[in-house]
Amino acid sequence: MLWEDRINNYAKETGFPKSLFIGPDGRVVGTWIMGNDYRVKSTYFGGYPAGYLRRVRALFPDKKRTLHLFSGKVDLSLFPGDTVDINPALRPTFVDDAQTLARVPLHKYDLVLADPPYSVEDAEHYQTTMVKRNVVMRALQQLSVGAHVVWLDQVLPMYRKDAFSIDAAIGMWITVFRRVETAKAKLPASSRQMTLPISGEIDAGLTA
Numbered sequence: 539m540l541w542e543d544r545i546n547n548y549a550k551e552t553g554f555p556k557s558l559f560i561g562p563d564g565r566v567v568g569t570w571i572m573g574n575d576y577r578v579k580s581t582y583f584g585g586y587p588a589g590y591l592r593r594v595r596a597l598f599p600d601k602k603r604t605l606h607l608f609s610g611k612v613d614l615s616l617f618p619g620d621t622v623d624i625n626p627a628l629r630p631t632f633v634d635d636a637q638t639l640a641r642v643p644l645h646k647y648d649l650v651l652a653d654p655p656y657s658v659e660d661a662e663h664y665q666t667t668m669v670k671r672n673v674v675m676r677a678l679q680q681l682s683v684g685a686h687v688v689w690l691d692q693v694l695p696m697y698r699k700d701a702f703s704i705d706a707a708i709g710m711w712i713t714v715f716r717r718v719e720t721a722k723a724k725l726p727a728s729s730r731q732m733t734l735p736i737s738g739e740i741d742a743g744l745t746a
């Protein structure tokens with residue numbers, strides 16, 4: 539499936555405005571503004587934010603078998619697939635270390651969603667040691683040619699350029715704000731009182 543078709547399907551299925559674009563080098567770039575809703579339905583620490591799985595699914599309608607790596611309590615009703623986690627209490631399909639994946643028949647999957655702990659502090663929440671991202675990427679070299687890995691993280695994992703190419707880089711989310719003049723009518727009540735300290739003038743000032 540061409541990336542142009544993936545992007546069109548994303549816009550069609552999610553109803554979000556087009557936010558991904560194909561650059562001159564053929565690589566997809568863009569941003570997903572996840573909004574203010576960071577709630578995680580499962581309440582699992584570090585779980586996918588609301589809407590994330592729906593967005594990824596809309597980009598890959600052609601995929602037949604998905605593997606959720608570092609699966610935690612991923613919502614399989616939103617994105618069906620097999621799961622891998624090091625914690626057996628989470629009852630994943632495969633209890634395995636993402637750095638080896640010795641028990642996982644990787645060649646059977648055409649899509650991997652990976653959501654590792656971002657930091658040592660995060661890893662402590664799961665009572666695991668921090669993963670070596672490059673070692674996980676090395677284990678993923680057992681995937682068949684054409685398989686995609688969607689890796690959610692704060693940094694780019696190191697990877698071998700003769701094993702993977704970057705198809706898309708999606709930012710989530712750096713903001714550059716510019717302060718604009720605030721119309722008086724839009725000031726919140728607290729700042730109205732600060733700027734208009736004489737009570738009799740407040741309403742008059744704001745309704746003018």
Ligand SMILES: C[S@@+](CC[C@H](N)C(=O)[O-])C[C@H]1O[C@@H](n2cnc3c(N)ncnc32)[C@H](O)[C@@H]1O
Nearest residue numbers: 584585586608610611612624635636653664666
């Ligand atoms: C950020 S959470 C994933 C949350 C998941 N996306 C969700 O929506 O629930 C990271 C998960 O990685 C698992 N994990 C940590 N180290 C691991 C390792 N070496 N191999 C496999 N899983 C690991 C933790 O047990 C934890 O469930």
